[in-house]
Amino acid sequence: MAEKFDNLEEHLEKFVENIRQLGIIVSDFQPSSQTGLNQKLNYMISGLQDIEKCRQQLHDINVPLEVFEYIDQGRNPQLYTKECLERALAKNEQVKGKNDTLTKFKSLLISELGKVFPEEMAKYKAIHGDDPPS
Amino acid sequence: MTEMLSSLYGQPDSQGPAGPSALGCGSGKSRVTLSQNMGPMRFPHQMVDEGGPIRKPAAMNEPFYMLQELPMENELTGDTNLITHYNLEHAYNKFCGKKVKEKLSNFLPELPGMIDSPSIQDNSSMRSLIEKPPVCNNSFSPLSGAMLTGFRLHTGPLPEQYRLMHIQPQKKKNKHKHKHHRPQDPLPPETPSDSDHKKKKKKKDDDPDRKKKKKDKKKKKNRRSPDQPGMTGAQPSSSSLR
Numbered sequence: 001m002a003e004k005f006d007n008l009e010e011h012l013e014k015f016v017e018n019i020r021q022l023g024i025i026v027s028d029f030q031p032s033s034q035t036g037l038n039q040k041l042n043y044m045i046s047g048l049q050d051i052e053k054c055r056q057q058l059h060d061i062n063v064p065l066e067v068f069e070y071i072d073q074g075r076n077p078q079l080y081t082k083e084c085l086e087r088a089l090a091k092n093e094q095v096k097g098k099n100d101t102l103t104k105f106k107s108l109l110i111s112e113l114g115k116v117f118p119e120e121m122a123k124y125k126a127i128h129g130d131d132p133p134s
Numbered sequence: 135m136t137e138m139l140s141s142l143y144g145q146p147d148s149q150g151p152a153g154p155s156a157l158g159c160g161s162g163k164s165r166v167t168l169s170q171n172m173g174p175m176r177f178p179h180q181m182v183d184e185g186g187p188i189r190k191p192a193a194m195n196e197p198f199y200m201l202q203e204l205p206m207e208n209e210l211t212g213d214t215n216l217i218t219h220y221n222l223e224h225a226y227n228k229f230c231g232k233k234v235k236e237k238l239s240n241f242l243p244e245l246p247g248m249i250d251s252p253s254i255q256d257n258s259s260m261r262s263l264i265e266k267p268p269v270c271n272n273s274f275s276p277l278s279g280a281m282l283t284g285f286r287l288h289t290g291p292l293p294e295q296y297r298l299m300h301i302q303p304q305k306k307k308n309k310h311k312h313k314h315h316r317p318q319d320p321l322p323p324e325t326p327s328d329s330d331h332k333k334k335k336k337k338k339d340d341d342p343d344r345k346k347k348k349k350d351k352k353k354k355k356n357r358r359s360p361d362q363p364g365m366t367g368a369q370p371s372s373s374s375l376r
Contacts, residue, residue, distance in 0.1 A: 013244070020246045027297070029287045038282050049274045068260040074250040076241045082229040088216055089226075095212030128204060 008054040015047035 022040045025033050067077045114121040210219065217226050235241075237250045253259040277285075291297075 016245060023246075026287065026292065028291045029289055031289055034286065037285060037287070038277075041282070041285060042276050045274050045276050052274065065264070068264065071238060072253045072259040072261055074238045074252055076235055076238055078229060078234050078241060079236070081225070082234050085217065085222065085226050085230055092213065092215055092217075099211070099213040 004054070004057045008051070008058065011047065011050045011054060015044070015051065018043045018047055 018040055022037070022044065025037050025040065029037075064080075067080050070077050070080050110121065110124075217223060239245070239250050242249065
């Protein structure tokens with residue numbers, strides 16, 4: 001799994017470096033630089049071909065669209081991961097609190113209903129089993 | 135049972151059958167009155183026949199909603215710690231334990247250009263790429279000689295409006311000096327702004343040292359002042375009495 005990403009990363013780094021060097025050539029162009037420029041242009045196309053070959057290995061990788069919003073804003077995409085984890089933990093805590101409260105309520109309700117409707121609660125316990133003490 | 139209910143809710147005995155029927159609960163005897171007085175009583179999930187395996191036959195005919203079969207329990211619920219369940223503790227400590235830097239350039243330090251600015255400014259957003267993908271051929275073919283003639287450029291430097299495209303933002307802290315120097319960078323390694331920055335840094339480094347020296351001098355002076363001739367060091371408070 002990591003090898004696929006390493007391979008893609010390597011190709012992308014080479015591609016970006018090639019583009020950077022292309023920019024340097026163009027920034028102060030000389031007639032003798034024409035052959036180098038042509039070479040760099042063809043390297044750029046071969047780089048794109050290599051990146052496209054990597055696509056087949058990564059067809060099962062899904063990237064959430066929200067990450068692109070972070071990148072478009074110039075923010076670190078790791079912040080998205082961090083916020084996802086924090087939100088998951090917060091939601092976990094919230095739901096656990098609700099569940100604990102409802103469990104306590106259930107035990108209290110059963111005990112009170114047992115006092116008021118003993119026969120019905122006996123039937124309930126026979127069907128559902130005895131609830132553990134809260 | 136009906137007597138208990140009537141006593142609870144303060145209804146007279148003559149209205150005993152009506153009490154539990156109105157409440158919708160009771161023993162089998164009152165079931166007939168329920169059907170007669172209020173029509174067929176239908177509980178919400180009785181309208182949906184889920185089948186035999188899920189519900190016990192004994193529970194299906196019970197008037198109490200609570201006596202119906204409970205739904206199947208799921209092992210994974212909202213209150214289980216999903217981070218430990220999916221073994222994401224390492225990831226949580228990595229991202230939430232340490233401070234994650236805000237800028238994109240901290241994530242991709244080797245990427246050239248101004249990447250911290252919003253991409254909408256230079257129309258290079260990824261969102262636009264997804265929403266409006268460029269129309270192109272399926273294959274990449276190298277450029278032929280005739281095609282390369284279109285890339286014959288004029289000699290000389292770029293116009294000023296295009297020069298800022300590949301300037302990298304200044305990095306504030308460079309603790310580890312990079313040994314690999316990139317060849318032929320368009321920017322000189324020490325721009326005037328950089329040299330000023332370094333001079334300012336040097337001044338700042340000198341200033342605390344100077345301040346420390348001044349403080350030391352002041353302390354020495356303060357120590358010497360009670361040690362004037364005719365005064366002993368063991369009587370520092372005598373000066374205040376004067």
